[in-house]
Amino acid sequence: xxxPNDEATESPGEKPGARSVVQDRVLxxxxxxxxxxxxxxxxxxxxxxAQMFPRMILILIYGLAGLLALxxxxxxxxxxxxxxxxxxxxxxxxxxxxxxxxxSVSSLGFFTASVVYMPVVAFLLGLRRHGLNIAVTFIFLAxxxxxFVVIFARPLPREMLWGL
Amino acid sequence: xxxxxxxxxxxxxMLPGAAMADWPAGQPINLVVAYSAGGGTDILARTMVPFxxxxxxxxRFVVVNRPGAGGEFGFTESANATPDGYTxxxxxxxxxLTLPYERQTRYxxxxxxxxxxxxxxxxxxxxxxxxxxxxxxxxxxYAKENPNALTVGQQGYGGSMHLSLEAMLRSAEIEVTQVPFxxxxxxxxxxxxxxxxxxxxxxxxxxxxxKEGAIRVLGxxxxxxxxxxxxxxxxxxxxxxxxxxxxxGFAAPAGTPQEIIDTLGAAIERTLQDxxxxxxxxxxxxxxxxxxxxxxxxxxxxLNQQIGQLWETNPWR
Amino acid sequence: MPMQDAxxxxxxxxxxxxxxxxxxxxxxxxxxxxxxxxxxxTMGIAILIPLTFTMEPLIALGMVAxxxxxxxxxxxxxxxxxxxxxxxSSIPTTFDGVPLARRGDAENALxxxxxxxxxxxxxxxxxxxxxxxxxxxxxxxxxxxxxxWVAVFGMCSIAVLLGDDAFKGLIxxxxxxxxxxxxxxxxxxxxxxxFDIFYLTGGFDFIVLLAGLYGIPPAITLAQxxxxxxxxxxxxxxxxxxxxxxxxKSLVPTWIRxxxxxxxxxxxxxxxxxxxxxxxxxxxxxxxPDPSSFGKGSYKGLAASxxxxxxxxxxxxxxxxxxxxxxxxxxxxxxGAFLVQGLQPGPAMFRSEPVLVYAFILQMIMTAGMLFxxxxxxxxxxxxxxxxxxxxxxxxxxxCLSVIGVYTIQNSIFDIYALLGFGVLxxxxxxxxxxxxxxxxxxxxxxxxxxxxRLALIIxxxxxxxxSTSAVSLIIISLILVVLxxxxxxxxxxxxxxxxxxxx
Numbered sequence: 001x002x003x004p005n006d007e008a009t010e011s012p013g014e015k016p017g018a019r020s021v022v023q024d025r026v027l028x029x030x031x032x033x034x035x036x037x038x039x040x041x042x043x044x045x046x047x048x049x050a051q052m053f054p055r056m057i058l059i060l061i062y063g064l065a066g067l068l069a070l071x072x073x074x075x076x077x078x079x080x081x082x083x084x085x086x087x088x089x090x091x092x093x094x095x096x097x098x099x100x101x102x103x104s105v106s107s108l109g110f111f112t113a114s115v116v117y118m119p120v121v122a123f124l125l126g127l128r129r130h131g132l133n134i135a136v137t138f139i140f141l142a143x144x145x146x147x148f149v150v151i152f153a154r155p156l157p158r159e160m161l162w163g164l
Numbered sequence: 165x166x167x168x169x170x171x172x173x174x175x176x177x178m179l180p181g182a183a184m185a186d187w188p189a190g191q192p193i194n195l196v197v198a199y200s201a202g203g204g205t206d207i208l209a210r211t212m213v214p215f216x217x218x219x220x221x222x223x224r225f226v227v228v229n230r231p232g233a234g235g236e237f238g239f240t241e242s243a244n245a246t247p248d249g250y251t252x253x254x255x256x257x258x259x260x261l262t263l264p265y266e267r268q269t270r271y272x273x274x275x276x277x278x279x280x281x282x283x284x285x286x287x288x289x290x291x292x293x294x295x296x297x298x299x300x301x302x303x304x305x306y307a308k309e310n311p312n313a314l315t316v317g318q319q320g321y322g323g324s325m326h327l328s329l330e331a332m333l334r335s336a337e338i339e340v341t342q343v344p345f346x347x348x349x350x351x352x353x354x355x356x357x358x359x360x361x362x363x364x365x366x367x368x369x370x371x372x373x374x375k376e377g378a379i380r381v382l383g384x385x386x387x388x389x390x391x392x393x394x395x396x397x398x399x400x401x402x403x404x405x406x407x408x409x410x411x412x413g414f415a416a417p418a419g420t421p422q423e424i425i426d427t428l429g430a431a432i433e434r435t436l437q438d439x440x441x442x443x444x445x446x447x448x449x450x451x452x453x454x455x456x457x458x459x460x461x462x463x464x465x466x467l468n469q470q471i472g473q474l475w476e477t478n479p480w481r
Numbered sequence: 482m483p484m485q486d487a488x489x490x491x492x493x494x495x496x497x498x499x500x501x502x503x504x505x506x507x508x509x510x511x512x513x514x515x516x517x518x519x520x521x522x523t524m525g526i527a528i529l530i531p532l533t534f535t536m537e538p539l540i541a542l543g544m545v546a547x548x549x550x551x552x553x554x555x556x557x558x559x560x561x562x563x564x565x566x567x568x569x570s571s572i573p574t575t576f577d578g579v580p581l582a583r584r585g586d587a588e589n590a591l592x593x594x595x596x597x598x599x600x601x602x603x604x605x606x607x608x609x610x611x612x613x614x615x616x617x618x619x620x621x622x623x624x625x626x627x628x629x630w631v632a633v634f635g636m637c638s639i640a641v642l643l644g645d646d647a648f649k650g651l652i653x654x655x656x657x658x659x660x661x662x663x664x665x666x667x668x669x670x671x672x673x674x675x676f677d678i679f680y681l682t683g684g685f686d687f688i689v690l691l692a693g694l695y696g697i698p699p700a701i702t703l704a705q706x707x708x709x710x711x712x713x714x715x716x717x718x719x720x721x722x723x724x725x726x727x728x729x730k731s732l733v734p735t736w737i738r739x740x741x742x743x744x745x746x747x748x749x750x751x752x753x754x755x756x757x758x759x760x761x762x763x764x765x766x767x768x769x770p771d772p773s774s775f776g777k778g779s780y781k782g783l784a785a786s787x788x789x790x791x792x793x794x795x796x797x798x799x800x801x802x803x804x805x806x807x808x809x810x811x812x813x814x815x816x817g818a819f820l821v822q823g824l825q826p827g828p829a830m831f832r833s834e835p836v837l838v839y840a841f842i843l844q845m846i847m848t849a850g851m852l853f854x855x856x857x858x859x860x861x862x863x864x865x866x867x868x869x870x871x872x873x874x875x876x877x878x879x880x881c882l883s884v885i886g887v888y889t890i891q892n893s894i895f896d897i898y899a900l901l902g903f904g905v906l907x908x909x910x911x912x913x914x915x916x917x918x919x920x921x922x923x924x925x926x927x928x929x930x931x932x933x934x935r936l937a938l939i940i941x942x943x944x945x946x947x948x949s950t951s952a953v954s955l956i957i958i959s960l961i962l963v964v965l966x967x968x969x970x971x972x973x974x975x976x977x978x979x980x981x982x983x984x985x
Contacts, residue, residue, distance in 0.1 A: 027913055031652065038659065038674060045673050050666040053931045054673055057658045064652045071648065084912040090708030094701055095905060098880050102901050106894040110885055118877045125707040125873035136874050144885055147513065152520075152528050154889040155194060155228045200810075200891075207530060207817045228892050232683025233665055237893070240679075266670070270679065315940050321670040343939050346667045346932065349813065352806045353750055359624030360940060372805055372825045447823035
């Protein structure tokens with residue numbers, strides 16, 4: 001996922017409200033683009049009675065997004081929007097490692113993937129108490145194993161390492 | 165017949181094929197249920213598991229719920245699993261047969277190797293107990309005089325009760341307004357509250373309420389009166405040769421070794437004779453109807469053909 | 482057997498030690514299940530059912546009652562501590578729970594929520610005991626047309642959740658409505674917005690959306706906190722409360738109001754605890770002399786939400802026990818638990834097994850009462866210590882927990898991708914000033930409104946007037962008008978007062 005806009009996170013110091021105005025304008029355009037994407041797809045709904053409600057929602061979204069954009073022209077918002085992302089490296093690191101983790105759960109198994117993901121992410125985010133890191137990982141995984149596998153017998157993806 | 169099956173089972177165990185060598189050792193057998201936990205099919209599956217584990221030595225079953233898209237997710241999963249006997253599924257007919265006609269599914273009827281049928285719930289037409297309509301004859305007469313005036317609940321287009329209802333409408337040459345409820349409970353409150361005139365339901369769901377005296381069963385689409393609720397007349401008795409309903413059974417992905425199919429089939433048959441299981445089934449109002457692998461396969465094949473014909477002449481979507 | 486005798490025998494039965502223990506185990510298990518995102522009371526009971534096959538009925542039903550009451554309360558624990566509602570019905574709990582935890586009053590907040598849950602649950606159980614037959618007839622007055630109006634009524638409460646920016650709040654709601662249309666349309670059977678992706682034909686499971694929107698953004702925020710502050714401290718930890726909350730008297734009106742709302746909503750099949758919590762939160766806010774304190778750490782708001790969602794519990798079993806018609810997923814599963822014991826819920830059960838039925842109802846009341854003692858204790862002893870961990874660890878723990886919880890709902894790998902997707906969406910929405918609660922409410926109420934309206938129109942054969950003329954519809958429509966008119970009247974009146982003071 002890309003960020004909606006770069007302007008939104010420009011350094012402070014501009015006149016108050018500018019950031020929020022730009023941000024809202026970009027968001028309105030983004031919403032209209034996504035809504036159009038859905039509008040085209042709604043053309044494939046073959047029954048008119050099934051198509052009606054989704055199109056009503058889309059028209060509502062168009063209207064609201066339009067108003068949101070218009071408002072930025074006439075109203076100087078008097079509050080500054082807080083930064084969307086406070087730490088880009090941490091955000092990127094966390095979202096990307098999580099994505100890798102999620103995609104490896106099906107092939108490696110939940111416990112195998114987690115036993116790597118948890119301590120590594122904690123380390124990369126700056127945790128240097130390695131004992132605590134490893135202890136928490138194992139306690140957490142033992143607890144989830146007890147609840148999900150032992151007590152509730154939930155079927156999980158096959159584990160690569162210990163053939164659970 | 166029973167003895168014969170027992171013998172084949174014994175033979176199967178004594179002369180294990182290559183695939184049978186260690187089945188079901190070690191690995192758990194996944195039993196895919198295409199509906200969510202707590203639904204009728206799920207409870208049936210979970211009730212069966214301990215008995216299957218008793219009758220297949222060393223077997224361990226895990227119920228895997230894969231609900232969604234009207235059962236399509238679950239059916240796709242069990243149809244496309246590796247045919248090694250470690251994944252089998254519950255198939256709900258006619259739902260799993262109608263889906264490939266309605267849309268591009270990732271499985272066909274041929275993707276399955278039927279194992280055994282467990283439950284056949286005949287469709288039944290019901291009205292509220294204080295309704296003016298007291299018989300099927302009166303229902304048909306009223307519908308003929310006032311086309312589309314009667315509102316009849318069913319559980320979604322392409323579902324078993326919709327197909328049963330369509331069969332009845334064609335046979336009696338009447339027209340009603342069909343109301344596709346999302347499941348049994350909302351249809352039930354709507355009928356009891358008098359918001360709709362009638363419902364097409366499985367007898368298993370209707371029998372408890374009928375015994376309460378809350379509803380009246382006008383007709384059951386079974387060959388004979390059903391032991392579950394013998395007071396309900398059949399459609400055939402009243403001059404309509406209609407036999408329709410929903411079936412729940414086991415199927416494996418096509419290509420699963422025949423020995424495994426037979427072992428499972430035999431274990432299912434023994435479960436359905438276990439008094440402890442029979443008591444549980446009675447409590448859950450399950451109209452049991454065992455069919456072995458061959459019979460079940462033939463039955464489903466015929467049903468599939470009928471649905472194909474209906475889709476050709478009268479697509480519901 | 483007269484009711485009093487049956488009740489007395491039932492009362493003796495439930496205090497047998499095995500039965501009592503079953504309830505305690507159920508409550509504890511329920512709290513844990515409810516507190517973990519993805520696991521729900523429904524799932525807990527569904528998985529328990531086959532195990533109860535060989536149990537004594539009262540042991541089985543006691544555990545079921547415990548899981549139910551514990552599970553609905555359990556959702557409040559992560560809602561307060563982390564801002565992640567464990568169940569959808571504890572979303573409004575986050576509104577005031579999170580600000581309270583931030584300012585160091587987590588312990589008080591947990592205690593208020595446990596007590597409020599217990600009171601709501603007890604009130605609901607008493608309603609089930611005394612009012613079941615008359616309330617059951619109310620259920621039957623509601624057909625598709627009436628449910629449509631209920632959904633519209635619920636949507637009006639979105640207005641209160643819009644936050645500072647009405648435009649953005651409405652867009653949030655519309656996003657929820659749009660997500661709700663993805664998948665197969667249950668009335669016509671056609672696919673909508675599936676973009677030829679197989680997994681989208683089933684639509685999104687509600688819990689996936691909930692865990693994504695509410696569970697992942699706090700984790701992303703924590704990750705960034707961890708990276709930016711060298712000394713990793715979450716600032717979330719539960720410190721011993723400086724002052725113990727003692728002003729229970731001030732919560733009494735809220736409890737009475739919320740219990741009533743929860744009980745009434747519970748009787749209506751398919752409406753559910755989430756709506757009960759939202760409605761009672763709104764009403765508490767509306768009735769308060771200082772509505773602006775809500776959302777900033779008001780104990781009344783917290784109490785309203787938790788009392789409301791637990792007051793839904795026992796009363797939602799009224800249609801099940803008296804008519805044999807389960808009103809929601811939990812009730813359907815509980816009906817399964819009765820069936821496994823060879824009991825067919827319905828009026829006949831009250832005649833044939835009065836002691837058992839009353840014992841179960843008393844177990845519902847008892848297990849709700851146990852939340853007084855067990856609720857706060859488990860929250861503080863078991864869950865609160867988690868928060869002392871550095872945020873660099875809490876963030877991945879939340880992700881792992883959400884992933885396993887969401888996976889077990891439908892055993893779907895696609896769902897965990899959806900979880901992450903909704904997580905990033907939720908983070909961006911929140912960071913750009915879009916409130917999340919309207920998204921969830923839109924997703925719950927949109928499909929309900931559309932489906933019921935279309936069913937109602939089929940039944941009425943397209944007659945728009947006919948769907949609003951029943952007595953119940955008219956009552957709900959007038960409620961809608963009142964709810965919409967109150968803010969307007971207040972606004973106008975405030976305007977006049979201000980003008981007057983200006984001219985003087």
